[in-house]
Amino acid sequence: ALFRRARFRLAAHELHQLPADTGAEVAFAGRSNAGKSSALNRICDQVGLARTSKTPGRTQQLVVFELDEQRRLIDLPGYGYAKVPTGLRDHWRELIDAYLTGRQSLRGVVLIMDSRHPLKDFDRLMLQYCRDIELPCHVLMTKVDKLSRGEAARTLLATRREMGTLCPGATIQPFSALDKVGIDEARQVIGAFLAP
Numbered sequence: 001a002l003f004r005r006a007r008f009r010l011a012a013h014e015l016h017q018l019p020a021d022t023g024a025e026v027a028f029a030g031r032s033n034a035g036k037s038s039a040l041n042r043i044c045d046q047v048g049l050a051r052t053s054k055t056p057g058r059t060q061q062l063v064v065f066e067l068d069e070q071r072r073l074i075d076l077p078g079y080g081y082a083k084v085p086t087g088l089r090d091h092w093r094e095l096i097d098a099y100l101t102g103r104q105s106l107r108g109v110v111l112i113m114d115s116r117h118p119l120k121d122f123d124r125l126m127l128q129y130c131r132d133i134e135l136p137c138h139v140l141m142t143k144v145d146k147l148s149r150g151e152a153a154r155t156l157l158a159t160r161r162e163m164g165t166l167c168p169g170a171t172i173q174p175f176s177a178l179d180k181v182g183i184d185e186a187r188q189v190i191g192a193f194l195a196p
């Protein structure tokens, strides 16, 4: 029931706007359109919790969802659209870098990857960050409803193998917000990240 209690707390443009750096939080990352909002909404069982937005301005925010006084989910800004100007990308990098390396309460990253387009540059960058700062990373290979069973199994294996070099220890599971595949597994992993 923990995730159903998720409530929007605030959207931060800068790190100092985040809630006090105590307790535990898990960050959600993913390329624009990978399916991050849909995954968050499914995991929290709330239709309109995380909102999708395709505008570059909004992609620069860290959105905080509170589970209880000590636990939070953070929706990190994604990118991946060609129309995002270079300056914004630099800002994105700085913001993400400062957040990932400086946030004491950060316990893990959930990386959302579209199963039809796995391990894009964005994903590689996130996995390497996690490896470098020794942060647990769990990948939701989402939209598996778009693949046949065979394709999904092959993609999972190939992606898992390549992740072994990019970020040893990172885990991956199939997921579909549409068909509700992998919701319980995702909740268990995230719950374990957030455990005291």
Ligand code: GDP
Residues within 6 Å of the ligand: 030, 031, 032, 033, 034, 035, 036, 037, 038, 039, 051, 052, 053, 078, 142, 143, 144, 145, 146, 175, 176, 177, 178, 179
């Ligand atoms: P975000 O930009 O990463 O937050 O992505 P969204 O959650 O807004 O999803 C982007 C698009 O992918 C939307 O059109 C969603 O309806 C679609 N989508 C998200 N998750 C799934 C899924 O599990 N299966 C399918 N078929 N489509 C999905």
